[in-house]
Amino acid sequence: MSTSMKTLSDDSPSLDTLVQELRLGEQTWATLSLSARRDLLTTLSEALQRHAGEWVEVACAIKRLDPGSQLAGEEWISGPYALLGGIGALSATLAALDAGRSPLDGYPLSPAPGGRVAARVLPHNVFDRLLLNGYTAHVWSEPGRTADGLRKAAGLGQRTPEKTGGVGLVLGAGNIFSIAPLDTLYELFAHNRVVLLKLNPITDPMLPVLSKVFAGFIDLGLVRIVTGGVEFGSAAVAHRGIDHVHITGSVTSHDAIVFGPGEEGRARQARGEVLLDKPITSELGGVSPTIVVPGKWSKRDLSYQAEHIATQKLHNNGYNCIASQVLVVSSDWPQKEDFLKALRKAFAEAAPRPAYYPGSGERCAAAVKDHPGIARQFAGGARVLLEEIPAGDDIAFRQEYFAPVLAVTGLPGQGRDFLERATAFANERLSGTLGANVVAHPRTMRGLGADFTRFIADLRYGTVAVNAWTGVGYLTARATWGAFPGHTLQDAQSGIGIVHNGLLLGGTERTVVSGPFRPFPRSVLTGRFTLSPRPPWFVTHRTAAATGRLLTAFAGRPSWARLPGIFASALRG
Known part of the structure; x- marks a missing residue:
């Protein structure tokens, strides 16, 4: 590896120097109590x-x-x-x-479906109960784990802090600016690895402020933060001094790292020939569904939940790995048309914003071109609703747009019948397993009883949010964040491994988030009282x-x- 490789400018340290500094920092990290x-x-x-x-x-x-x-x-x-x-x-x-x-001491643990254990991580304290009143989050273990086993294993790398894990490369995301710092902390504390953080080029202007924020870690040689393009990233991945790679990005980028770029890389992938000579973890997004369970809603419910789903799509202009991309509704729901009318209104009235992420306009235009006659355009074509796509094979089900494009599809049935169809559609037709949203009236959930519980358990997603956006799971520091376990290097989908997980739990499967169907004060009429107003992450707040x-x-x-x-x-x- 050439020592002349630079991070950004001619006076930047070479890649070799950065790795050498981190190797020394690893020795320091091992000695810190x-x-x-x-x-x-x-x-x-x-x-x-x-x-x-x-x-x-x-x-x-x-x-x-x-x-x-x-x-x-x-x-x-x-x-x-x-x-x-x-x-x-x-x-x-x-x-x-x-x-x-144990970090889990004091956290309520309870049985979860399928021989799992659920740890309630939200609310954690009295402030959570006040600020996020009506919201809960539970981390579910893998099947077969016990409560005692979870408690004893909690802590991961910090149970043996002297046993370090080498130098990790974190390839940062370009959309949400806390992702790269949080991934860096997870490498340090979950895996005891010192970190070379390479920023996504979109976020290069964040380098000065991140350097100030992480100054304590940088001064001890525990973290290095660099900029650079594909050439530097490729060299860092291949460097003999890098022991592990973590990427937040697209599955295309992941596959290029693991198998190599272009046609040759795809051929290797088809043969299962891995080019990467070190382990990799990843968070890769996907096609996230929002499943609307049919019920009897008021006009204000229709309007509020339309704003909620518009937020799931339009927050950060759709440049989120868990931005909702497919809205699943019952074609037999009597209020379906009223709801879609409210959704169009929410799309039309959401505050305008620039399309800062590269290629957004082209992806919106491609969505319109691929769906003639059913694409509705808003804000001069900057936002797209695809109504209604048949629930068969469609590019909107297979490819993440990473743009303000929301597809709507209808499935027949109501009650248990609809839940079973929605589960099969989400699990089998949509690419990725990062997050799924569910919207259901509390009265409907109570009526479905065990069928609704089974429905949540059967959804194969790393975060499932009921009457909340999966983004709440991202914001919950003690929750886990990542794809549903089981993906492989050849078929990574939404990625391999988890991050965040402030309790440093091992053997986890998913996080289940729950929120209020209505904001305060209308929430009192649903039988589930909450003081929570319209959430501040709503695009209409x-x-x-x-x-x-x-x-x-x-x-x-x-x-x-x-x-x-x-x-x-x-x-x-």
Whole structure:
């Protein structure tokens, strides 16, 4: 490997130098106690709080958003807020281990379907119960695990901190700016690997602020953050000093790393000939469904859930690995047309935003071209609804658009019959297994009883969200995030392995999130009382920027005194 390889500019350290520095840093990492590692996390949190405003300004500049607009709330919540939550969860896990306890001590554990164990990770404390009232998240184990086994294994690499895992390469994402930092922390703490983080070129302007935030880790040689294009990324993957690769991106990028690019790479993949000489984990997105269970809804329910599904698609303009791409409705639902009318209205009225991610316009145009007669265009063609695609074979079911394109398909039946058809469609027809959303009236869920529970258990997705967006699972630091287990290098789909997982649990299968069907105060009429207003991540939330900034400040320094301002801002939204 040539030592002349540069990261960005002529005076940047060579790749060889970076790896050598990290090798020395690995020796330092092996000597650090759990208490010293907690101190590093505290330093990281404090630096992030100081530079959170700068982070959001740079993020808005990259995405061409007005920092004062409601859309800037997405950058506060999916950026510094999400990272602060991850830091706090890891710090608490280290404190438990340092005190000789399991990180799972104090968390409610209960049986889950199919011989699984469920750990409730949200709400975690009284602040969760207030700020996310009505939301829950449970991490499900793999079948056959026991509660005692989960407790004893929790902690992963931090149970033996002196046994380091070498140098890991993290290939960062270009869409949500907390992904790469959170992946870096997971490599450090779950696997005891020091990290070379290569930013996605879209996020290169984040380098200065991330360098300030991670200064404590950088100074000790535990982390190096670099920029560069495909050539540098390829050289880093192939470097003999890199022991492991983690990528957040597309399955196409993953396959090029594992088998090589172009026709030769595809031929190797077909033969099962792996070119990569080191292990790789990945989070690769996919075609995420939102399944609407038919029931009797009010007009306000139709409008609110249309906003909810518009958010699942249009948050970050659709450039999310778990952006909903296929809306599954019952063709026998009497309110189907009313609901689709409300959805069109939500698509039309959502705040306009630039298409910052490369190729977005071309992918929208291709979706329209591939679906003549059923494509509805909004915002001058910048948003697309495909109505209604037959539930057979369609490119919208096989290929992630990574753009503001939502396909609608109808399946016959109601009740248990519909659930069975929806399960088979989602599991067998759609590419990927990262996340699935379910929307159902609480009365309908109660009526279905065990059939609804079985339906959730049968969905083969890494995060399943009921009356919530799977993005809530991403924001829940103690939840797991990643594809449903079982994918292979030849057929990676949504990836291999998990991240986040602030409790450092082993043997997990999925996270199940639940939220309120209606916001406060209408929630009292569903039989499931919640104080939660319209969530600040909704694209229709008018005070999302202010609420996101307040939530970020709270995540850094939780305080009762900060709560009234958050509630007041959220309710005005």
